[in-house]
Amino acid sequence: MAFKEYIQLSENPIFVRYVRSSLRRDGLFTPMIIVFTICVLIVFWEYQVQPPPGSGYHFIFVLQSIILFLMGSYKVSTTIAKIRESTILDFHRVTPLPAKVQAIGFILGIPIRDYLLYLVTLPFAWYFATQSKVFTLSVVMELSILQLTTAIFSHTLSFLIGLSTNKAKNSGPRTIGLMIGISYLNSMSNGLFLGFNFYSTLFISPFNLYIYHLRTGNFQGAVQPPPPAVFFGFDAPIFWQTIFTQIILGSFIFLALSRRLHSEKVALLSKPQALALLFTSLVLTIGILWPYPKVIFLGIYSYLFTVLAMIIGTVVTTNQGDYIRGCQRARKFGSNRLGVFNSLNVNVVLLLLFSLLLLTGFLVGVFLVSDQGMGNNPQMGRQSTLFTGNLLVGSMIPILTLLSFGWGLQYFHLAMKRRVRSVITLWIFLWWILPLAIGSILSMGGNFNKNADVLPFMLPSPFVSLGYAFGIGLEQNLKVDQLFVVFTPIVIMSSIFLALTLREIKIIRQQLDKSLNEDKEAAPLILEIEEENEE
Amino acid sequence: MVEVKGLRVDYDSFCAVHDLEFHVEPGVVYGLIGPNGSGKTTTMRAILGLLEPTYGEIYINGIDMQENPDEAAKYIGFMPDFPPMYEDLLVWEFLDLFAASYYVPKSQRYEVIDHYLDLVGLTEKRNSFIPGLSRGMRQRLMLAKTLIPDPNVVILDEPASGMDPHGRADLKRIMIELGQRGKAVIISSHILTEMNEFCSAIGIMERGHMIVSGSIDDIRQKMGNQEHCEIRVLGKEDDLQHFLKEHPQVHSCKPMGNNKYRFHFRGDEMATSQLLAAIVKRGIPVVSFIQQQENLEDLFLKIGARQLS
Structure with missing residues (x-):
């Protein structure tokens, strides 16, 4: 296969087909005029109100994000779902x-009109760049490039959602939810809302770079200096880190959708590919979280990786x-x-390999991450005091949670043909949400004086127990009663679901043996017919 | 040209296609017949590479479909029963999309598109939007799309459904033409009378099994070739019935109404001519005498598969 075929878009029949249908004059004229008018209004607003320099660019940035990430992703996802x-x-x-x-x-053809609308906004972004000391022309150029790469990344992800959603009508809302979720989580972890001072865990959007320039440029409202931009302890510009992360993770998504x-x-990924994705994400996360205190690293790691391993x-x-x-x-x-790596085999050994990776990452976090604090940020500048033995006990919590979830899921998929989703939803609700709800109600009822008193009621839920996993590393003495509450459900569930999965495998194999014997005994139909003719 | 060996396809614990074996040579129009749920569409989808079989081998032009699907796909054209289409494209744009997907060179595409539009009678619709086409026209457009890469193997799933009589006549002509040009055609349909006119081989499927497969002549031979005759007389019907009943090579004589009778006759052409001569000699006024081989519907019913739905 010639490489040229992949890059020569003018020869790509599907791209050409979307260029033809999307760029017909009737459909293009109205949205272009609307976007142009909005941009002019932003310029007019800045001229009238005289806000801090660079404010106009905020609005352009948001408009560009809406066009590329929300509109573009929605279009890709719904179009491919309908085609399917x-x-x-x-x-x-x-x-x-x-x-x-x-x-x-x-991926490049469906949102072609949105790329054109984005082009309409670019001159305005550059105009504002010449007016601002924070978002200079070179910064805006970098952000513009990242917006395009992020658009391709999110459109690739949306394409996968469209291909994997059972009903076409569900794909749009799911995509929008995911895009807003990614943007919100990025903003949140960047400290816009909660005041924490670290970047998004994975660099998959331009927001990290955006926040970095807000802070380095002392833009109004940016009170904290940015955290250091390093990867595995080496200086690495956020621009390149983002491009690198998008390429690596985007490649896996592209592989799955292909x-x-x-x-x-x-399946979207083969089992070795799934293992490779988990490993790659682990390496990227450790590299990005390298300068943070161990406790922050472990907190993010524990949540992110258990959930990521569950999704994969x-x-x-x-x-x-x-x-x-x-x-x-x-x-x-x-x-x-x-x-073990056969795509049609059950996930029994594979989940043990996932657990091994999770444990390795946990240990790397404990022993290798620099723990140098966060430079001149007093909130995150302290060295962590950790108790390694307790951390190792804590590391078993995400691993057993992963095994309970994975083997449970495998059992339900193996044992049931219908209503699998309903049963799994109920199981997840009872396990993850119910303890949380009970604990919250008890804490509101006034029967408990301290939050610590309701903790045992909430601990069975992984939402709480995964945080607890690294939290106990900060405590000198382990609380046996709390550990009992945490470990009991996940030990019982992982054991029972493993046993049930193995039993189900045995039943299926026995049924196959039986049907094989029946097949051998049954005379082929063709022989019956020939016999009839002879008669 | 198309070779299927030991093909099995499972949906969960249900076996949809069970150890299927058949082959379609170049120039053969192969009718895949069977009631709903017999596994025809599953077989076609597996041949096209749209379904991953449990096991089995499929060769297109000698190329293993599972090992090298992109290479094998170059030789296949496919048309489903109800063709979905891109509603935002013009007719020529739709054909251009698939011509390019099958690597028809850019310089030839214009001519190729015009040729196939002419073949299916849609030349005047070249620059129309697809939503303006009737169902029959869409079916014809899909046929043009199927033929555009000049495939060696053509797979058609219920192609005549929705076509008007003119379209059906065109389809029949094109099928015969494809066979004459050395293409291997696999076609599934419920309308056996139509398939009878252009199929040279058939495979009858039932509950995932291939009950019988081969050329129609071979199958007739295998099933005990019984030709039936139809005779129409102007009178002396009792004489005729008595004569036919007594004749050792005649059986299953049935009155069809309007002085017409139908019966099975075992014998060669000479014996048939002697039978007719004997009837005339008895003074029975014969208006017409037609000898017919069993058609696909007769074979299908004789083989004993469930009724077509």
Whole structure:
């Protein structure tokens, strides 16, 4: 396959098709006029109100983000979901055009009109850059490039959502929710709302760079200096860190959507790819969180990685049909077992490997992260006093939570064909939400004097217990009663679900043996017919 | 040209296609027949690479579909029963999209598109938007899209549904033409009388099994070739019935109304001519005498598969 085919957009039939249909004069004229008028109004506002220099750029930045991230992503997700639902996608699947070339055509072609609208805003962004000391022309250029790379990244993600959503009508709201979620979490972790002084955990948007310049430029309202921009202790500009992270994570997302675009029936990632994604995310996160205090690192790590491992585990969880298919295929080739990394095998050993990665990251966090504090930030500048033994006990909490979740999910998918989602939703609600709700009600009732008193009621929920996992590293003495509350549900659940999964595997295998014998006994229909004719 | 070996497809614990074996040679129009749920569409989707089979091998032009799907796809054209389309495109843009996807060179695309639009009778709709096309026109446009890469293998799932009589006649002509040009055509349909006119081979499926597969002549032979005759007379019907009942090579004689009778006759052409001569010799006024081989519907019913829905 020539590399040229991937990059030559003018020869990409799907890209060309969207250029033709999206850039017809009737559909393009109105939105362009609207965006242009909004930009002119922003210039007029700045001229009239005389706000701090650079304020106009805020509005342009927000407008650009709405056009590229919200409108563009929504369009990509809903369009591909509709194409899939109408089965036109099957026509593309049976063409010799490689799935990756098709994906590039869809991702860059569907939002082509939004890119044009973005171009309309660019001269205004540059105009404001010449007026501001904070957002200078070079800063605006960097931010503009990051907006484009982030647009491609989020459109790739939206494409995957569109391909994976069962009903086309659900894909749009899901995409918008995710985009707002990413923006909000980024803003929140950047300290806009909570006053913390660290960057987003993963650099996948231009907001980190935006915040960095707000703070270095002493823009009004930016009271704290930015945290250092380093990667594994080395100075690394945020611009390049963001590009790097987007390329790495975007590649995995692109890989997943290419697999799904090629065939509806395959998992988004193969099991080795899932493991590689978890490992890569781990390395990136450790690199980005390197300068932070150990306690901050472990807090983020514990939550982020347990949830990330759960999501990746969910993506590669095998259902009953796939497992049966895998067994049939293996038997055809004279084997009775499926390999650990076989895409049709169940997630039993794989989750242990995930846990091993999680534990490795935890240990790296404890022993290797620099713990140098946050420079001149008094809030985060202190060295952490940690008790390693307690931390190691704590590290078992995310691991057992992951195993309980993963094996539970695997069991339900293996044992049930229908109502799997309802059962899993109920299980997650009872496990994650109910303890939290009970604890909250008790704390409001006035029967408990301290927050610590309601903690045992909330601890079974992973929302609380994952935070507790690194929190106990700060305590000299472990509280056995609290540990009992935390560990009991996850130990019981992981053991029971593992046993149930293994039992289900055995049942399926026995049923296959039985059906195989029945097949052998049954005479082929063709013979019956021939016998009838002879008669 | 198309070779399917030991194909099995499972949906959860349900086996949709069970160890299927058949092949379609170049120049053969192969009708895949069976009731709903017999596994026809699943088989076609597996051949197209849209379904991952549990196991089995599929070769298109000698290329393993599972090993090298993009290469194999170059030789396949596919048309479904109800064609979805891009509603925001012009007719020529739709064809250009797929012509480019099949690597038809840019310099030839204009001519190729015009040729196939002419073939399916849509030349005057070249610059129309797709929403302005009727269902039959859409079906024809889809046929043009299917043929544009000049595929060696053409797979058509219920292609005649929704077509008007003119479109059906065109489809029949194109099928025969494709066969003559050495293409391997696999076509599924419920309308057996139409398939009878252009299929040279058939496969009858039932509950995921291929009950019988091969050329229509071979299958007729295999099922015990029984030709049936139809005779219409102007009188002496009792004489005729008595004669046919007594004749050793005639059986299952049934009155069809309007002085017409239908019966099975075992014998070669000479025996048939002697039968007709004997009837005339008895003074029975014969108006017409037609000898017919069993059509697809007869074969299908004889084989004993469930009724087509």
